[in-house]
Amino acid sequence: MEKEKINTGKFNHAEAQRTRRISRYFSGILLLSIFLAGCTTMVQKGGEVIEGSAFAEKTTAVYRSVPAGKGTRIELRELISREGETSIEITNSAWPGLAFRGNYPDNSGNFELTSARILSSHVQGWNEFSLDLLGNAAFSGSNLRINEAERIQISSGKIRLKSNYLTGPTALTTLRNRRERILALTEWMIEKLQNDYSVVINNQREFENYWKPILFPELMSKKKVPSDYTTENAKWRRADSVKWNLSYTQRLFPEGLREYRNSGAMLRDWEEALPWIYIEYSWDTAVNSFNINSLQKTK
Numbered sequence: 001m002e003k004e005k006i007n008t009g010k011f012n013h014a015e016a017q018r019t020r021r022i023s024r025y026f027s028g029i030l031l032l033s034i035f036l037a038g039c040t041t042m043v044q045k046g047g048e049v050i051e052g053s054a055f056a057e058k059t060t061a062v063y064r065s066v067p068a069g070k071g072t073r074i075e076l077r078e079l080i081s082r083e084g085e086t087s088i089e090i091t092n093s094a095w096p097g098l099a100f101r102g103n104y105p106d107n108s109g110n111f112e113l114t115s116a117r118i119l120s121s122h123v124q125g126w127n128e129f130s131l132d133l134l135g136n137a138a139f140s141g142s143n144l145r146i147n148e149a150e151r152i153q154i155s156s157g158k159i160r161l162k163s164n165y166l167t168g169p170t171a172l173t174t175l176r177n178r179r180e181r182i183l184a185l186t187e188w189m190i191e192k193l194q195n196d197y198s199v200v201i202n203n204q205r206e207f208e209n210y211w212k213p214i215l216f217p218e219l220m221s222k223k224k225v226p227s228d229y230t231t232e233n234a235k236w237r238r239a240d241s242v243k244w245n246l247s248y249t250q251r252l253f254p255e256g257l258r259e260y261r262n263s264g265a266m267l268r269d270w271e272e273a274l275p276w277i278y279i280e281y282s283w284d285t286a287v288n289s290f291n292i293n294s295l296q297k298t299k
Contacts (some may be wrong), residue, residue: 057081062299063142065292074292076144078104090144095286097121097275100146101130102137109140113149120276125164127273129157129175143293151283154179161272179280181269184256186281204278214252216267218242228252240264 061078073093080086086104088111097119105111113135120127135149157175159166166174189211193199201207213220217229219242234247244262253261260266270277279286 057087059299060086061297063139063295064298066294066296072289074144074290074295076139076295088139090290092286092290094289095279098279098286100133100137100149100290102135105139109138111137111139113137113146115155116149116151118276118279120273120279122272122274124162124272125160127157127159127175127178127276129154129171131155139295142295144295145291146287149283149287178269178273181260181265182273182277182280184260185266185269186277188254188257189281201282204275207278207281208274212270215261215270216242217248218245219267237262240267242267 057079058081059077060080063076065072065074075091077089077091078086079089088100088102088104090100090102092098099117100113101115101117102111102113113133115133116131118127118129118131132152132155133149134152135146137144137146139145154172154175157171159171159174199210201210213224213226217225229245229248231245234245237244237246239262242264244264246262249258249261257266
């Protein structure tokens with residue numbers, strides 16, 4: 001966060017000091033509430049208010065799924081920027097860290113899906129970024145359909161980790177590198193389960209409960225360790241305060257993921273980006289869940 005600038009031409013020194021104290025006080029209260037809440041929505045809104053982006057666009061119309069307030073709610077907002085540019089944002093309460101952005105629909109209701117905004121929060125901060133898309137959708141009457149949403153590349157983003165706040169090229173490089181690792185991991189996960197129809201994962205909690213013991217048996221209690229995990233004649237390596245079973249890594253993971261796990265980087269990504277990993281893993285399911293035929297205008 002940039003240091004606050006004081007216009008000495010308008011304020012004397014005492015007033016400037018008082019202004020800074022008040023600003024720090026309320027900023028501290030806001031940040032504290034964000035982290036304690038542990039809620040994706042709070043983190044998103046808190047970050048927007050601090051940076052001023054919450055006031056960059058104005059909502060001109062809102063459409064919500066029916067019945068409102070019960071179960072999953074899909075919401076489509078028509079927005080206008082300060083510069084007069086119109087756009088669409090679509091959210092789904094089942095995927096609180098995911099929002100699709102697109103151009104304003106033409107006369108037939110068709111519009112280009114341009115990006116996905118992903119916010120992945122954790123106990124020590126968050127990853128927030130815009131993922132460019134090659135996609136198209138249609139909105140007509142009460143019907144919303146996403147026809148295509150091909151993921152391209154992260155175009156911008158921010159990272160908060162403890163007291164560190166990254167923006168610009170540094171954040172972009174870090175996010176892109178992390179996404180490469182996440183995609184390699186989720187592609188392996190999907191391939192591993194592609195013919196196993198006994199495993200059904202419906203939400204992030206089920207995703208975590210299934211995959212964490214497989215990825216990190218060293219961190220699990222004995223009753224949760226996979227049946228094929230063994231320490232007999234195993235080779236070990238300590239990284240990031242964890243003693244990793246190299247023999248297990250060699251037996252289960254493809255070559256491209258072995259150092260990723262043995263170095264502790266996989267665990268760091270899991271702890272700092274679990275919602276993001278789940279979104280990438282479930283991308284097709286997430287996209288399809290936005291299709292609906294019961295939107296009603298509420299504003």
